[in-house]
Amino acid sequence: xxxxIKVVEIDGRLQSDGTSQLGADxxxxxxxxxxxxxxxxxxxxxxxxYIAVFTIAEEIGLFGAGNLDLSEYNVDSVWVFDSSKRxxxxxxxxxxxxLFTATxxxxxxxxxxxxxxxxxxxxxxxxxxxxxxxGKIADMTTINxxxxxxxxxxxxxxxxxxxxxxxxxISEERVLELLDETERLFRETAQKYGAxxxxxxxxxxxxxxxxxxxxxVLRMEKALRxxxxxxxxxxxxxxxxxxxxxxxxxPAINIGIGAQNPHADDEFILIEDLIxxxxxxxxxxxxx
Amino acid sequence: xxxxIKVVEIDGRLQSDGTSQLGADxxxxxxxxxxxxxxxxxxxxxxxxYIAVFTIAEEIGLFGAGNLDLSEYNVDSVWVFDSSKRxxxxxxxxxxxxLFTATxxxxxxxxxxxxxxxxxxxxxxxxxxxxxxxGKIADMTTINxxxxxxxxxxxxxxxxxxxxxxxxxISEERVLELLDETERLFRETAQKYGAxxxxxxxxxxxxxxxxxxxxxVLRMEKALRxxxxxxxxxxxxxxxxxxxxxxxxxPAINIGIGAQNPHADDEFILIEDLIxxxxxxxxxxxxx
Numbered sequence: 001x002x003x004x005i006k007v008v009e010i011d012g013r014l015q016s017d018g019t020s021q022l023g024a025d026x027x028x029x030x031x032x033x034x035x036x037x038x039x040x041x042x043x044x045x046x047x048x049x050y051i052a053v054f055t056i057a058e059e060i061g062l063f064g065a066g067n068l069d070l071s072e073y074n075v076d077s078v079w080v081f082d083s084s085k086r087x088x089x090x091x092x093x094x095x096x097x098x099l100f101t102a103t104x105x106x107x108x109x110x111x112x113x114x115x116x117x118x119x120x121x122x123x124x125x126x127x128x129x130x131x132x133x134x135g136k137i138a139d140m141t142t143i144n145x146x147x148x149x150x151x152x153x154x155x156x157x158x159x160x161x162x163x164x165x166x167x168x169x170i171s172e173e174r175v176l177e178l179l180d181e182t183e184r185l186f187r188e189t190a191q192k193y194g195a196x197x198x199x200x201x202x203x204x205x206x207x208x209x210x211x212x213x214x215x216x217v218l219r220m221e222k223a224l225r226x227x228x229x230x231x232x233x234x235x236x237x238x239x240x241x242x243x244x245x246x247x248x249x250x251p252a253i254n255i256g257i258g259a260q261n262p263h264a265d266d267e268f269i270l271i272e273d274l275i276x277x278x279x280x281x282x283x284x285x286x287x288x
Numbered sequence: 289x290x291x292x293i294k295v296v297e298i299d300g301r302l303q304s305d306g307t308s309q310l311g312a313d314x315x316x317x318x319x320x321x322x323x324x325x326x327x328x329x330x331x332x333x334x335x336x337x338y339i340a341v342f343t344i345a346e347e348i349g350l351f352g353a354g355n356l357d358l359s360e361y362n363v364d365s366v367w368v369f370d371s372s373k374r375x376x377x378x379x380x381x382x383x384x385x386x387l388f389t390a391t392x393x394x395x396x397x398x399x400x401x402x403x404x405x406x407x408x409x410x411x412x413x414x415x416x417x418x419x420x421x422x423g424k425i426a427d428m429t430t431i432n433x434x435x436x437x438x439x440x441x442x443x444x445x446x447x448x449x450x451x452x453x454x455x456x457x458i459s460e461e462r463v464l465e466l467l468d469e470t471e472r473l474f475r476e477t478a479q480k481y482g483a484x485x486x487x488x489x490x491x492x493x494x495x496x497x498x499x500x501x502x503x504x505v506l507r508m509e510k511a512l513r514x515x516x517x518x519x520x521x522x523x524x525x526x527x528x529x530x531x532x533x534x535x536x537x538x539p540a541i542n543i544g545i546g547a548q549n550p551h552a553d554d555e556f557i558l559i560e561d562l563i564x565x566x567x568x569x570x571x572x573x574x575x576x
Contacts, residue, residue: 111432112456112525115423122433126417135403144399145410146442154434154454166442168400237400
C-alpha cells in the first residue's frame with residue numbers, strides 16, 4: 001500500500017515529500033525482482049530453475065521466510081535484496097539474535113502504611129539493569145534493553161517489573177553465553193532483595209557466515225564485479241530473511257540495494273543504485 | 289452498588305464470601321452516618337447545626353472532598369469516618385503526599401547497527417532509581433517508585449523512560465525538600481549520560497496535625513472515652529478526605545471504624561466495631 005506516500009525525485013534521489021517514510025525498505029527490493037521478472041526471457045539460462053519469492057512480515061520477526069517451505073526445490077543459493085548498504089556491498093557474515101524477557105517478582109504492599117512488608121520489583125530491576133552492560137560490548141556483539149515496565153500505582157510497592165532485551169553476536173554459542181551471564185546477574189540481584197526472577201529467551205534469528213571461498217560468495221562477488229561495482233564483503237549485526245534461510249540450510253546472502261535511512265521520514269534511494277541493483281540481479285541469474 | 293457481593297456473618301464479623309471485596313471501605317462509614325440520620329431527632333442538640341456529607345471519588349484522588357464548598361457554613365469540626373483502624377483510634381497527625389513524574393529523555397538508535405549513536409533512557413533511569421532510597425526513610429516519611437515504563441522495541445535504544453512515584457512526610461516543607469533532592473539526583477544521572485530530564489510534581493494531599501490540646505482533639509477524645517473505648521491518637525501516612533478539608537481550613541479528623549484489610553477479598557468488619565462507631569458518631573454530635 002503506497003497510498004499517502006508522495007514520491008519526489010531530487011538530484012537523482014527518490015524520496016518521500018518528507019511527511020512519511022518512502023517505504024524503499026523494502027519496496028526497492030521488490031522492484032528489483034519485479035524488474036527481473038518483466039523481461040526474464042531475454043536473459044534467462046534455460047538450464048537452470050529460478051524461484052522468485054516475496055516474503056511477508058520480515059520486519060516483525062522474519063515470519064514469511066520462517067514459514068517458507070523450499071523442500072520441494074533443490075535450492076543452491078538464495079539472494080535477498082534487502083540490505084540498506086549500497087550496491088557492491090553484501091552481508092557475508094551476519095550476527096544472530098536472541099530475545100529475552102526478565103520478569104522480576106517482588107511483593108506488593110502499601111507504600112506508605114507498611115512499605116517494609118513489600119519488595120519493590122522496580123528497585124530490584126533498576127539495580128540489575130544499572131549493573132548490566134549494554135551497547136556494543138565487542139566487535140559485532142551488541143546488547144540492548146528494549147523495554148522496561150513495572151508497577152501499578154504510586155502508592156503500591158511494585159510487585160513486578162518486566163525487562164525485555166536482545167543479545168546479538170556472530171556466534172550462537174557466544175549469544176547463549178551472554179544470555180547465561182545476563183540471567184545470572186539478574187537472578188543474583190533478585191535474590192539479594194528476596195525477589196524472584198522469571199527469565200525466558202528465544203531465538204529471533206540465527207547468525208550466518210559464508211567462507212570467502214564458498215560457492216555462494218564467489219558467485220556474489222563475480223556478479224558485483226561484472227556490474228562494475230566495488231565489492232565490499234560485510235560483517236553485520238542487522239538481520240534479514242537471509243538469516244532464517246541459511247539456518248534452514250539454504251545458502252543465502254543479503255545484498256545491499258541502497259535504500260538509505262530506512263524507517264525514517266528522510267529515507268531515500270539513488271536511482272543509480274536501483275539500476276545497479278537490477279544489474280546485480282541479472283548477473284546473479286546468469287553466472288553460476 | 290453492592291450487587292454481586294455476598295455478605296456473610298461469621299463469628300461476629302461481616303465479610304464477603306471470599307470472591308470479592310466486602311466494600312466496608314467505605315460503606316461502613318456511610319452506614320455509620322446513615323444510622324445517625326435515621327433517628328437524629330432522638331439525640332440532636334437543637335442549638336447546633338450539622339451537615340452530613342457523602343463524598344465521591346476519595347480513592348482516586350479525594351476529588352469529592354476537594355470540590356466540596358463549605359463556605360456558606362460556619363464549620364468548626366469535620367469528622368471523617370474512614371480509617372481502617374479500630375474504634376478508639378483516630379488520626380491526629382497525618383502525612384502529606386506529593387506525586388512526581390520523572391521522564392528521562394535519551395536518544396533512539398538501532399541497538400545493533402549503531403548503538404553508540406543512542407542514549408538508553410532505560411539505562412539512565414535504572415541507574416537513577418538504583419541510587420534512590422525508597423521505603424520508610426524516616427519516621428512518618430516514605431518514598432515510593434510506583435511505576436516505570438520505557439522503550440519501544442527490542443532493537444531500539446530506548447529514547448525515553450518514565451518513572452512515577454510519591455513522597456510522604458508530616459511536614460510539607462520536608463516533602464518539598466525530598467522532591468528537590470529527588471530531582472537533583474535524577475538530573476545529575478541524566479546529565480552524566482547526556483540525557484535530559486523532565487521532572488514534574490504535584491500535591492496529592494496536604495499533611496495535617498492537630499495539637500493534643502486543640503478543641504477538635506479534646507472533643508474527639510471525649511467522644512471515644514464516653515463510648516467506653518481505649519483512646520489512641522495516631523500519626524499516620526495514609527490520606528483521607530480529612531487531609532483536604534484541613535487544608536481548606538476546616539479542622540477535620542479521620543476516625544477509626546475498623547473496616548479491616550481494605551481493598552482485599554478478605555476484607556471484614558466486626559459488628560461490635562460498627563456499633564462502637566455508631567456510638568462515637570452520637571457522642572461527637574452531642575458533646576461540644
